[in-house]
Amino acid sequence: MKLNTPPPPQETVINNVEQATGESNLPSTQPYRRLYMTIPVKFTIAILLAIAWTTLSVWLSKRWLIDLANITNWPFAIIAITFIAYVPGFMNAFLISTLAFDRRPPRKKLTEYPGxxxxxxxxxxxxxxxxxxxxxxxxxxxxxxxxxxxxxxxxxxxxxxxxxxxxxxxxxxxxxxxxxxxxxxxxxxxxxxxxxxxxxxxxxxxxxxxxxxxxxxxxxxxxxxxxxxxxxxxxxxxxxxxxxxxxxxxxxxxxxxxxxxxxxxxxxxxxxxxxxxxxxxxxxxxxxxxxxxxxxxxxxxxxxxxxxxxxxxxxxxxxxxxxxxxxxxxxxxxxxxxxxxxxxxxxxxxxxxxxxxxKPRLTTLFIWWNLFFLPLDLVYTFIFIPGLILALFGHFWIAGPLTLAVLPLAALWNIFIFRIQRKMFHREGLKVRQNFGGFLFYAIAYSLLMQPVCVWGYVSEMVGMTKKWDTK
Known part of the structure; x- marks a missing residue:
């Protein structure tokens, strides 16, 4: 995808998809004014929808959970499936709900611009x-x-x-x-x-x-x-x-x-x-x-x-x-x-x-969200990746049926955010360029590279390894 920005002397390929504006993605019409919901209401609905999806996931995964517990033990099975299926499902459901409700105020021009x-x-x-x-x-x-x-x-x-x-x-x-x-x-x-x-x-x-x-x-x-x-x-x-x-x-x-x-x-x-x-x-x-x-x-x-x-x-x-x-x-x-x-x-x-x-504010959810990245990355690296290897040989103990159930939800929020970004692109006078091969790698294999590296970073900080700016 290509942005029609003024080109610098070297390559100016900028992005396959674009950032959304601070404005609403839909025209400000009377029906949307009547349906306006406050931020706490939107937050509550998004949480409830995410909890509902997670509850459904838990119900659907009972057989998977029991089978994995019989092969290993109950603590291992609960931890593995929680961070392979339940937590990612909750996050995806919350993202989709939020993007569906997002109607942010416009960014206004200023009469005087500060230094x-x-x-x-x-x-x-x-x-x-x-x-x-x-x-x-x-x-x-x-x-x-x-x-x-x-x-x-x-x-x-x-x-x-x-x-x-x-x-x-x-x-x-x-x-x-x-x-x-x-x-x-x-x-x-x-x-x-x-x-x-x-x-x-x-x-x-x-x-x-x-x-x-x-x-x-x-x-x-x-x-x-x-x-x-x-x-x-x-x-x-x-x-x-x-x-x-x-x-x-x-x-x-x-x-x-x-x-x-x-x-x-x-x-x-x-x-x-x-x-x-x-x-x-x-x-x-x-x-x-x-x-x-x-x-x-x-x-x-x-x-x-x-x-x-x-x-x-x-x-x-x-x-x-x-x-x-x-x-x-x-x-x-x-x-x-x-x-x-x-x-x-x-x-x-x-x-x-x-x-x-x-801290009692809405941001607290996202602090906890970041905290969950640690166990998510650990489980992905040391349990899910080995589980994928086992699945290649016909053993679906870890990478099981409910893993596939997360994929449609992930695809849905990708579609939501892409449509939002593309609309902004058009408003900014920019064009979208295809990058399907990059998306396939991002969707299928990117985490196989990124999340083990994240674990490396967590361990490096916890053991106090040397820090430096130059990482090129």
């Missing part, structure tokens, strides 16, 4: 930094933009390439771009905090050094920030894959960013419960960042700082139509290191803010 400081953390980004700066120079933002390229001790020509690009670009009068060269590598959190100390505007955005920001990206993420509820202190943008046509792995990640990451963020944002303002493209309120001590020294600095904001009672929003396109890992090793880092970041967040599990 924004943009922090571009860069470590060995000589191949991509020029394109990132090109995309920033083409922003249609009407307010003042203060942009700091924060070079964190790169060992390549990142600084030279950035300075050369700035001389060649046409920079709008309301944009001020400066390269800050820190010769000693201090880590991403440290260099972002240095940029935060330099920021002169109340809104601070972060962008990765290998990202391409669509020309209205800053405008739309700021509009969402201003239009969101008053306690909003951060808004995550929509990050999609830029180099999706590099190979089969990047094609599969294209679907992961759209159908996995984007769908979950959309679901969370409907209940005012977005959990992570990712470092690749997000905007924060400067004083809120400073009140929690800025970005912490850890591998998952964006996850942990987001949970720090939640801990203080703040809200994080999601701008579905503020689009950034990032280069994803092109090799299995790079992919494994990235997902290992993300998993470590999740454990870091739980270690830093375990009390969020008991």
């Amino acid at each position: 924004v400081t943009i922090l571009v953390a860069a470590y060995n980004e000589a191949d991509a930094i020029s394109d990132t700066l090109t995309s920033l120079s083409r922003q249609d933002y009407k307010g003042e933009l203060e942009i700091f390229v924060l070079n964190d001790g790169s060992t390549d020509d990142t600084v030279a390439v950035a300075n050369k690009a700035l001389k060649a670009l046409s920079i709008p009068a309301n944009f001020h771009i400066q390269v800050m060269d820190y010769p000693v590598n201090a880590g991403k959190a440290a260099v972002l905090n240095r940029g935060l100390a330099l920021a002169s505007h109340d809104l601070v955005a972060t962008i990765d050094g290998d990202s391409w920001i669509r020309e209205d990206g800053i405008t739309q993420i700021v509009e969402r920030f201003v239009n969101d509820p008053p306690n909003t202190r951060a808004v995550a943008g929509a990050v999609m894959v830029r180099n999706s046509r590099h190979n089969f792995l990047t094609r599969a990640q294209e679907w992961d960013y759209f159908h996995g990451i984007a769908a979950v963020k959309r679901m969370q944002s409907m209940y005012h419960g977005t959990l992570v303002a990712q470092g690749a493209f997000s905007v924060y309120q400067r004083d809120a960042l400073k009140s929690v001590g800025g970005w912490p020294e850890c591998v998952g600095e964006d996850i942990v700082v987001s949970w720090a904001l939640l801990k203080h009672g703040h809200r994080i929003g999601y701008a579905e139509d503020a689009l950034a396109f990032t280069n994803v890992p092109t090799t299995v090793k790079q992919f494994a290191l990235q997902r290992k880092r993300w998993s470590r970041g999740l454990i870091e967040a739980f270690k830093a803010y375990p009390s969020l599990l008991f």
